[in-house]
Amino acid sequence: MTEGRKAKARTGVAGLDEILAGGLTRKHVFxxxxxxxxxxxxxxxQFLMEGVNLGEPCLYITLSETEEELRDTAVSHDFELGDNLKIFELVPPESLLDADQQQSLLYSSDLELGETTKLIFESFERLKPSRVVIDSLSEIRLLAQSSLRYRRQILALKHFFARSGATVLLLDDMTSDVLDKTVHSVVHGVIHLEQLAPDYGSERRRVRVVKYRGQAFRGGFHDFIIRTGGVDVFPRLRAIEHKTSFTREPVGSGVPALDGLLGGGLERGSSTLLIGPAGTGKSLFALQFVDAAVRRGEKAAVFVFDEELGLLFDRMKALGFDFERLRDEGKLHIEQLDAAELSPGEFAQRVRDRVAVFEAKTVVIDSINGYQASMPEENALILHMHELLQFLNRQGATTFLTVAQHGLVGDMKSPVDVTYLADTVILLRYFEALGKVRRAVSVIKKRTGKHEDTIREFTIGGNGLTLGEPLSSFQGVLRGVPTFVGGDKTLMVASEEGDGNS
Structure with a gap:
């Protein structure tokens, strides 16, 4: 294969170029x-602006929008079109708009289609551009009136541009005939955009490469957003592509009793799921490891779906953690997310950036319940979480996920079961004893080593977490209403500083 055929024209959208394995093959029609x-x-x-930045002459041929409308769109994205980008607004000849001069012996569409094609070729010959955009094919399809004439017209355009050596991007708004796949068989590649409207929240957009001749590409759907400055595409995460080497070593929480319950701590590059009803302390357990990581000189990233940051900072400060100061010092990235405004692909990209750019070694996602709200269905959530956790594990990041169960005591249900994805599962429970509501913690799974099989009571006070001795004298703690079976009393004395929630 010659170097010319291998050359790629980058689209100017970094994520899209990654999906396309470098961009659009030059001298072809897409x-x-x-x-x-x-x-x-x-x-x-953006495709044309990328060419302008490389000093290439570029041409935008518009059949549907006016030049003024296109320039307004460019201004809204802060694009400087420059002298190398020409906009040719193709309008029907005045004679075809004059009712008194309409042809009677020939169909006007014959003249209009021929005139349109002629004007496209003439505008190209004047500029000799390297990149061309034709917007849109729906107008040409309407003029052609039949699939045969439309296919011939597209073939004529393809052969003309093939001889010219230009890279051409045809736009189709799919308003004429969404089932017409004529162009799909003619062009070198097809990129399909979708806009979805969820029941609540902002619209979701995604892109899929349908076809790319002679070129491997990243298949499937990929989320993207439109912001000031252009389009951001978030390529679907494939953890297998992001393998790194690191030392698997235990990392502690700073609470000796908790580390003992975990068999010496958690292994670096593993994931931990904290599961339990609301208020049992799931966030606090995760943030305890964040504080310990920062004390070791590492950076951490916390993504919060369910709580306002100001409230979180105040609540944690009362427990002895000044996370607002750590954030201001650049040791901690903490971000509040709105599930109604966030796609799964964008969230995965944010996590990736915090690990790759910020070099976070501890990551907290609080909670999966909030993350699930941004997903169209549970099956997709499991697949996204699997790839994200595999990516974080391969990067050597220690990850903590929280899941709030429905109910407070007794038989509780989880909105989604991700226990099999996590390397370690920590179960938190309320239980009633001696007229008080108490909290208990146990480790029910740990892939990376041994752990205690005991159930320990814990309290939340001004010094954070305090764990007691194993509840060996009680049975039925996890059901919420334990029974005393004898032995020494092992319940903890309530903290004088008062209990808190997390």
């Missing part, structure tokens, strides 16, 4: 299709 509002024009402008 199709970018999607319903109105899905982002075609923005991507097309």
């Amino acid at each position: 199709l970018l299709e999607g319903a109105p509002g899905s982002g075609k024009t923005t991507i097309a402008l």
Whole structure:
């Protein structure tokens, strides 16, 4: 294969270029299709702007929008079009708009289609551009009136541009005939955009490469957003591509009794699930490991779905943790997320950036319940979480996930079962004893080593977590209503500083 055929024209959208294995093969014609509002024009402008930045002459031929509308779109994204990007607004000849001069012996569509093609070729010959965008094929399809004439017209455009050596991007808004796949068989590659409207929250957009001749690409759907400055595509995470080497060593929590319960701590590069009803202390257990990581000189990242950051900072400060100061010192990244405004792909990208750029070695996702709200269905959640946890494990990051169960005591249900994905599962429970509501913790799973099989009571006070001795004299603690079976009394005395929630 010659070097010219291998050369790629980058689209100017980093994530899209990653999906396309470098960009669009030069000297070929590609199709970018999607319903109105899905982002075609923005991507097309970025594609041309990338050419402008490389000093290439670029041409935007518009049959549907006016030049003024396109320039307004560019201004909204802070694009500087420059002199190398020409916009050719293709409008029908005035004679075809004049009712008195309409042809009677020939179909007007014959003249309009021929005139349109002629104007496209003429505009190209004047500029000799390296990159071309034609917006949109729906207008040409309407002029052609039949599939045969439309296919011939597309073939004519393809052969013309093939001889010219230009890289061409055809836009199709799919408003004429969404079932017409004529162009799919003719062009070198097809990129499909979708815009979805969930029951609540902002619209979700995703992209899929349908076809790319002679080129491997990353298949499946990939989330993307449109922001000021253009389109951001978040390639679907494949953990197998991100293997790194690190030393698997135990990491502690700073609470000796908790580390003892865990058999000496957690292994670096493993994931831990904290599961229990609301208020049992799941967040506090995870943040205890965050504080210990920062004290070791490492960085940490916390992603909060369920709680306002100001409240979290105040609550943790009362327990002896000044996370606001750690954030301001650049040792901790803590971010509040809105599940209604966030796609799974964007969230995965944010986590990846915190690990790759911020070099976080401890990651907390609080909670999976909030993360699930951004997912269309539970099956997709499991697949996303599997890849994300595998990625974090391969990067040597110690990950903590929290899941709130429905109910407070007795038979409780989880909204989603991810226990099999985590390397370690810590179970938190309320139980009633001697007229008081108390808390208990146990480790029910640990892949990376031994752990205690005991159940310990714990309290939350001004010094954070305090764990007691194993509840060996009680039975039925996990059911919420234990029975005393004899032996020494092992219940803890309530903290004088008062209990708290987490």
